[in-house]
Amino acid sequence: MKAIMVEDEIASRETLRNYLTKYCPSVELVAEAPSVAEGLKAIALHQPDLVFLDVEMPYGNAFDLLEQVQDITFETIFVTAYSHYAVQALNFSASYYLLKPIDIEELIQAVSKVEEAQSQKQDQLRTKILIDNLKTMNHQLKKVVLPVMDGFEVVQVKDIIRCQANGNFTDFYLADGSKRMICRTLKFYDEILSQLGFCRVHKSHLINLEYILSYKKGKGGTVLLQGNHEVEVSPSRKKEFLNHFIS
Known part of the structure; x- marks a missing residue:
């Protein structure tokens, strides 16, 4: 080269x-x-x-x-x-x-x-x-490259509902109902998505705050997201999560 x-x-x-x-x-x-x-x-x-x-x-x-x-x-x-x-x-x-x-x-x-x-x-x-x-000011319009087995896919941040840890992989759940298993850890995506409208609510769950429908109280509580995704909030991350909704 x-x-x-x-x-x-x-x-x-x-x-x-x-x-x-x-x-x-x-x-x-x-x-x-x-x-x-x-x-x-x-x-x-x-x-x-x-x-x-x-x-x-x-x-x-x-x-x-x-x-x-x-x-x-x-x-x-x-x-x-x-x-x-x-x-x-x-x-x-x-x-x-x-x-x-x-x-x-x-x-x-x-x-x-x-x-x-x-x-x-x-x-x-x-x-x-x-x-x-x-160049993009709106965080939800940014794009992320997801490496897959035969290459990579490009998705907009706004199309990602949540990410879930799967060992050394991360499962991406998208707004169109599809799922992608990506060969990188949830920690990696937490570091780059946490500044773009996402919140780590559990050691295994990273969610897009734009998709939240409701929150149910509990020791940590649970979040209901669009697409019928119910995600547990860990007690240690509850305060950080709720702070997003305090004006």
Whole structure:
């Protein structure tokens, strides 16, 4: 794969360049850029298959760069020092990212996933979903990428009634009556959906507050959701849940 790197830190560029040379022989690094402006020029000139993109840079960030690309035809691996906002956005769209300092095994894994997705032309869609989500003000209109056995599905937040833990999987119950079993834990989705109108009411249950019809008192109580979903509220999470309805 023909790749470019957009990274403002010289030491970070050198580290990633060396790692790619030694551990990712399928990647040919054809250009490096220290800023958004130079990155845009390199993308236009080289038409890469893959872009390693630092999230935070002077005079703009990764999302600013992507918004200025007319037609995204490349895969993207984001590189970032920990930023809750950035990581949440990337997780939501199931984008690939590496946390600094870069771990070699994670780099190899990310490149392998991109190679696999490239053959199915999936990653461009992931990146477009990421940009759409960043532009969307209404949380319920955001989209989430759900990895399934043969690829992934894209659903809007507003179409998710609830999520239920199923071992290392999570069962998604959708407004059309369908169900999806997703190979990620409920904790993962709790972290990205809790800021978007969802509430963890039980260790096994995450619900969309927009679908609540009624609440019945009890030690923890129970919530009735549209679609005839009845969900138990654990006593330890009762106060947090009720706080959503206190004006």
